[in-house]
Amino acid sequence: MWKRIFGAKRIVALAAVLLIVAACESTSDDSAATVGDGDATETSSAQTSDSSGGGGEVEVASVDPSAPIPGTQEDLVQNVGDRVFFNYDSAVLTPEGRRTLERQAEWLRLFPEHSIMIEGHADERGTREYNLALGERRATAARDYLIAFGMDSSRLNTTSYGKERPYALGHNEESWSLNRRSVTVVN
Amino acid sequence: MICETGSEPRKAAYDRRGGPLRTTLWLLALTFAIVVPLVSAQADLRVDITRGQVEPMPVAISDLYGESDDAAKFGRRISEVVARNLERSGLFRPIDQRAFIQRPEAMLSGPRFADWRQINAQALVTGRVRIMAGDKLEVEFRLWDIFAEQHLVGLRLGSASSQWRRIAHKVTDAIYERLTGEVGYFDTRIVYIAETGPLDARIKRLAIMDQDGENLRFLSDGKQLVLTPRFSPTAQEITYLSYENGIPRVVLRRIDSGQQEVLGNFPGMTFAPRFSPDGNSVVLTYAADGNSDLFEMDLRSHKVRRLTDNGAIDTAPSYSPDGQQIVFESDRSGEQQIYVMDRQGSKARRITFGKGRYGTPVWSPRGDLIAFTKSYRGRFSIGVIKPEGTGERILSQDFLVEGPTWAPNGRVLMFFRQTERNPDSSELVTVDITGHHEMILFTTTAASDPAWSPLIP
Numbered sequence: 239m240w241k242r243i244f245g246a247k248r249i250v251a252l253a254a255v256l257l258i259v260a261a262c263e264s265t266s267d268d269s270a271a272t273v274g275d276g277d278a279t280e281t282s283s284a285q286t287s288d289s290s291g292g293g294g295e296v297e298v299a300s301v302d303p304s305a306p307i308p309g310t311q312e313d314l315v316q317n318v319g320d321r322v323f324f325n326y327d328s329a330v331l332t333p334e335g336r337r338t339l340e341r342q343a344e345w346l347r348l349f350p351e352h353s354i355m356i357e358g359h360a361d362e363r364g365t366r367e368y369n370l371a372l373g374e375r376r377a378t379a380a381r382d383y384l385i386a387f388g389m390d391s392s393r394l395n396t397t398s399y400g401k402e403r404p405y406a407l408g409h410n411e412e413s414w415s416l417n418r419r420s421v422t423v424v425n
Numbered sequence: 426m427i428c429e430t431g432s433e434p435r436k437a438a439y440d441r442r443g444g445p446l447r448t449t450l451w452l453l454a455l456t457f458a459i460v461v462p463l464v465s466a467q468a469d470l471r472v473d474i475t476r477g478q479v480e481p482m483p484v485a486i487s488d489l490y491g492e493s494d495d496a497a498k499f500g501r502r503i504s505e506v507v508a509r510n511l512e513r514s515g516l517f518r519p520i521d522q523r524a525f526i527q528r529p530e531a532m533l534s535g536p537r538f539a540d541w542r543q544i545n546a547q548a549l550v551t552g553r554v555r556i557m558a559g560d561k562l563e564v565e566f567r568l569w570d571i572f573a574e575q576h577l578v579g580l581r582l583g584s585a586s587s588q589w590r591r592i593a594h595k596v597t598d599a600i601y602e603r604l605t606g607e608v609g610y611f612d613t614r615i616v617y618i619a620e621t622g623p624l625d626a627r628i629k630r631l632a633i634m635d636q637d638g639e640n641l642r643f644l645s646d647g648k649q650l651v652l653t654p655r656f657s658p659t660a661q662e663i664t665y666l667s668y669e670n671g672i673p674r675v676v677l678r679r680i681d682s683g684q685q686e687v688l689g690n691f692p693g694m695t696f697a698p699r700f701s702p703d704g705n706s707v708v709l710t711y712a713a714d715g716n717s718d719l720f721e722m723d724l725r726s727h728k729v730r731r732l733t734d735n736g737a738i739d740t741a742p743s744y745s746p747d748g749q750q751i752v753f754e755s756d757r758s759g760e761q762q763i764y765v766m767d768r769q770g771s772k773a774r775r776i777t778f779g780k781g782r783y784g785t786p787v788w789s790p791r792g793d794l795i796a797f798t799k800s801y802r803g804r805f806s807i808g809v810i811k812p813e814g815t816g817e818r819i820l821s822q823d824f825l826v827e828g829p830t831w832a833p834n835g836r837v838l839m840f841f842r843q844t845e846r847n848p849d850s851s852e853l854v855t856v857d858i859t860g861h862h863e864m865i866l867f868t869t870t871a872a873s874d875p876a877w878s879p880l881i882p
Contacts (some may be wrong), residue, residue: 250676254472265444327760329715334850355671365784365827366652366874367697368667368754371710371738374694378715397672397694398712402650407624409543409824 284382298346300378309349311424318345322380327364329375331383339380342422343387350393355423356380358398359405361414373398470548470570470577472516472605482604483840484511485546488522489566490529490553499562499589500529500554506593507550507600510611510637514601515862520546534685542570548577549606550600550680562586566596568603578603591881598880610832611636612876613837616654617853618662619643620871625632626824631665632679636877638867644680650829651876657700660878664688664698664707673710677724689722689729697740702748708732708739719753719770732770743787745794749762752776752786752812763797765812776814788812790879791835794858798827798840807840809858818862823849830877840865841873 306312313319319342331339346352352380356381358373377396385391406413471483486508489500513519526540532551541549550565567579580599582592591612598609619632631644631651633756645667652673654665660680667676669687675698678685686773689695693713700707700720708721719739720733733739737757746753758775761782766773777783781801788795794809799819806822807829825843832838836858843851851873853866866875 264526357671361805362825363800364782365741365754365800367710367741368738368756368784370694370696371712371740374712374717375715375738382715399650400621402627402629402652404625 239343283373309352309424314342314345314422314424318342320423321419321421323395323415324376325421326361326418327372327374327416328418329358329379329381335380336383339383343389346384346389346393353393353395353425355395355425356384356396357403357421357423358396358404359417359419359421360401361417362401362404363414364401364411369400370398373400376418380422398413437619439591446579470573470575471605479516481512482547483518483520483545484548484550484764485520485541485544485571486511486526486530486550486554487525487527487532489551489564489836490533491555491802493556496554496556499564499586500552503554503564503589503593503596503791504550506637507597511593511600513637515857516601516605518542525582536569536571536575538569538571543567544572544633545630546571548600550596550606551829552596553684553728554588557583558664560586560588562592562594563692564592566599567598586696590635594635594637607836608880610834610837611876612881613833614656614881615853615866615875616644616656617653617841617868617875618652618873618879619868620851620873621647631663632868632872634868641869644678644683653697653876655699655876656878658702658704658879660881662700662704663876664700666696666698675707677707689727691720691729697742699743702746708742708744708751710742711782719751722767732768732774741785745788750788750812752788754784754786763810765795776810776812777817778814779817787829787831788805790833793835796829796831796838798829807856809838819859820856820858821854825851826854828874830875832877833879839875839877841875849860 306316311320319338322331322338346354356377358375358377360369360372364372374396377398381394381396384394404417405419406416452660453827463546472479472815486504489540491497491500508519512519524544524697526543527537529848533553536549549569549571550566551569554565555563557563561583563581563583565581568577569575570577573712577676578599580596582595584592594612594671597611600736601609601611613636614633615631615636616631619630620627622628622815628647630647631654632641633644634641650668656663662677662679664675664677666673673694673696675688675695676685677688688707691710691711695709695711697710698707705725706721706723708719710717711720715739716736717740718734719742721730721732730750733759737755739753741754742753749768752767753764761784762775763777763783763786764773764775781799783797783799793811796807796809799806799808804822806819808817808849810817810818820838823842823862824845826840829838829840837855838858839853839855841851842854850871853868853872853875854863855866856863
C-alpha cells in the first residue's frame with residue numbers, strides 16, 4: 239500500500255536515494271536540464287560583470303532579451319520544468335516526475351537564497367475536501383523527493399489547492415491529466 | 426380531513442422550468458414517516474408527507490388585510506412570500522387569487538367557507554397587518570380548514586417593518602407545521618460560495634441569503650480563496666476555509682460583526698470544519714507530511730484533541746445530532762469510503778460498501794440518515810444511507826453533484842451541481858429525501874458549497 243506508508247519519510251527518502259544512481263545515469267538524455275544549467279550560468283555571469291562597478295571598463299555581453307532572468311519562476315518553467323504530473327487518485331511520483339524534480343533540485347542548488355512553495359493540485363473528478371487532502375499528499379511527495387536530493391527542508395513549504403486552480407480547463411481526461419500535478423513556485 | 430391523494434411516486438422529476446418561476450428560485454419538498462398525531466378529537470386537515478409524491482394540497486392565501494395603503498402593501502407582499510414558500514415545498518398548490526370570491530376586508534369577521542369550497546381550497550390563510558409606532562409591523566394570521574369549517578392555528582407576530590420577510594417565513598413555518606406535523610424550515614438562511622471569473626482564476630466569495638434566495642449579502646471581497654462555509658447551531662457564526670498566505674486555514678467568523686479568527690496554531694493546512702451540535706467545538710482536518718487526520722478544537726479553551734491517527738486521508742467529519750458520534754470519510758481501505766466512530770475517535774466502522782467512492786458525509790439533524798456524495802464510473806450522485814450502513818438511496822445524479830446540506834427538519838437536501846451541458850458553472854439544487862421535487866435555487870452568480878442554517882432563533 240503506497241498510500242499507507244507514504245507518510246513514512248524515511249522509506250521515501252531511502253527509495254529516493256536508491257534512485258539517484260539511475261537518475262545520474264539518465265542525465266545525459268535529459269537535454270532540458272543541461273540547457274537549463276547552461277543558460278543560467280551564462281546569464282548570471284553577464285549580470286555579475288554588470289554590477290561589479292569596481293572601476294574601469296564595463297564589459298557588455300549581449301543577453302537575449304526574451305530569455306528569462308535566471309532564478310525566476312519563468313526560468314524554472316522554461317528551462318527546468320515547474321511541475322510534475324500524477325495518475326488518477328495517486329500521489330506516487332512517476333519516473334518522469336522524478337526526473338523533473340531532480341532537475342529542480344539541481345536548479346535550486348544554484349539559488350540557495352530561494353525558498354519555494356510546492357502546490358499540490360487535483361483534477362475536478364473528486365470531492366472538494368478529499369482533493370485538498372490529495373493535493374497535500376502530492377505536494378508532500380514532491381517535497382520529500384527534493385529533500386532526498388539534498389534540499390534543505392526549511393526552504394520548502396507545501397500547500398494544496400485541491401481542484402480550485404485547474405491548469406487545463408476542459409472537462410475530459412486530457413485536461414484532468416494536466417491538472418493532477420504539483421507545481422514548484424519560487425517565493 | 427386528511428389530504429390523501431393516491432399517487433404513484435413518479436421518477437425523480439427534474440423540475441427545471443424556465444420563466445418567471447425559475448427566476449424567483451425554487452426550493453424543494455419532502456416526505457417521510459411521520460407519526461401522525463392529532464387524530465385526536467376530529468379528522469384533521471393534513472398533508473401526508475410520508476409518501477414519495479403527493480398531489481399538492483390546494484390552499485388559498487388571501488392578501489393580509491391592511492387598513493392603510495402601506496399596511497395593505499405589506500399584507501400583499503407577505504402573502505406572496507408565503508405562497509411562494511409553500512409552493513416550492515412541493516406539498517402545496519396556492520390557488521390563483523383571481524379565483525377568490527371573498528375579499529380580504531370581508532374576512533375580518535371570518536371566512537365564508539362556501540366561497541372557498543367553491544374554488545376547491547382545502548385550507549385558507551387570512552390575516553391583517555397593522556403599522557405601529559416606530560416603523561413596526563404587527564401581523565396576525567389565521568389558518569382555516571375549509572371543509573371542517575374550523576380555525577386551525579393563529580399567530581400574532583411583531584417586528585421592524587424591514588423584517589417583513591422573516592415574518593412571512595415564520596408564518597409559512599407555522600402553516601407548514603400545522604399541516605404536515607413537521608417542523609418548518611422557511612425562516613432559515615443559506616451560506617454559500619459565489620463564483621465569478623474564469624475557471625483557472627475563479628473568484629470565490631462568501632455569500633449569505635435567505636432560504637428563498639432573497640436578501641443576498643456578500644461576506645468577503647474575493648481577494649482570498651474561501652471554501653466550505655458551515656453554520657454554528659445558533660446561525661450567528663460560520664466556520665470555513667480561507668487561504669491565508671497561500672495556506673488553507675479554518676476560520677471562525679461572526680456573521681454580524683465580521684469579526685474572525687484563524688482556528689488553532691496548526692503548523693500546516695486545516696480544512697473541512699464543522700461545528701459540534703452544542704456549538705462549543707469545531708472538528709476539522711489537519712494535513713501535514715502527506716497525511717490528513719481529524720482533530721477537535723474546544724472553542725472555549727482552544728484545546729486541540731487528535732481524533733484519528735493513521736496514514737490515510739481522514740476528512741469531511743460531521744457530528745451526529747446528539748454529539749456522541751462523528752461520521753467522516755477515509756481512504757484507509759484503499760479508496761474513499763464513509764466511517765462512523767465515537768466522538769473520542771475510537772471504534773471506527775465502515776458503513777459504505779457499494780460500488781464507487783463515497784465522501785462528504787453529513788448527518789441529518791433528525792439523526793436517521795447520513796447524506797453523501799458518491800462517484801462511480803465518471804458520474805456523481807447525492808444519496809442517503811442509514812447510520813448503520815443500510816438503506817442506501819440515490820436522490821440525484823449528474824456530471825458533478827456534491828456537498829449535500831440538510832434543511833433543519835431533515836426532510837430536504839441542498840447540494841451543488843455542474844451539469845453535463847454546462848460543466849463550467851455550478852448551481853444550487855434542492856431535493857426532498859425521497860428524491861422528488863428537485864429544483865434549482867436561483868442565484869445571481871455560479872454557486873457552490875451551500876450550507877443550510879438551523880432555524881433562526
